[in-house]
Amino acid sequence: xxxxxxxxxxxxxxxxxxxxxxxxxxxxxxxxxxxxxxxxxxxxxxxxxxxxxxxxxxxxxxxxxxxxxxxxxxxxxxxxxxxxxxxxxxxxxxxxxxxxxxxxxxxxxxxxxxxxxxxxxxxxxxxxxxxxxxxxxxxxxxxxxxxxxxxxxxxxxx
Numbered sequence: 001x002x003x004x005x006x007x008x009x010x011x012x013x014x015x016x017x018x019x020x021x022x023x024x025x026x027x028x029x030x031x032x033x034x035x036x037x038x039x040x041x042x043x044x045x046x047x048x049x050x051x052x053x054x055x056x057x058x059x060x061x062x063x064x065x066x067x068x069x070x071x072x073x074x075x076x077x078x079x080x081x082x083x084x085x086x087x088x089x090x091x092x093x094x095x096x097x098x099x100x101x102x103x104x105x106x107x108x109x110x111x112x113x114x115x116x117x118x119x120x121x122x123x124x125x126x127x128x129x130x131x132x133x134x135x136x137x138x139x140x141x142x143x144x145x146x147x148x149x150x151x152x153x154x155x156x157x158x
Contacts, residue, residue, distance in 0.1 A: 074124035075125045076122075076125045076128045080125065080128060108127060108138050109127075111140050111144075111145050112126040112130060112132065115152065118149055119149060129148050130144060130145075
């Protein structure tokens with residue numbers, strides 16, 4: 001009888017081991033499936049994000065084109081736009097008050113009107129040359145005004 005008791009314990013133990021192995025394989029299979037599902041979900045999100053970025057880039061390109069056309073309508077040449085865009089942002093002459101140095105600031109609209117009278121250039125073109133944003137009245141320093149007058153006088157004499 002001892003033998004059969006030992007045999008039945010072995011059988012029970014083997015049965016328990018097989019059951020545990022079967023459960024372990026099922027859990028592992030479920031875990032792998034959930035990981036694969038998460039990968040597919042992240043890939044979809046990546047594709048969606050790429051599409052959104054492409055749409056945003058197209059929108060920006062279209063807006064840039066429209067703004068260039070608008071600047072052209074108010075008398076700003078394509079060369080003037082390129083020249084302005086080549087300047088580093090920190091060196092554009094139009095600055096906010098907190099960036100002003102000791103020099104007495106001048107309002108952009110007044111400076112543009114004055115430069116326009118002196119050079120005969122279009123006021124809108126003068127504002128762009130000064131680096132002033134349309135619809136904003138920022139401050140420009142005298143050095144920027146002098147450089148703009150010199151630049152515009154040189155371009156009108158050619």
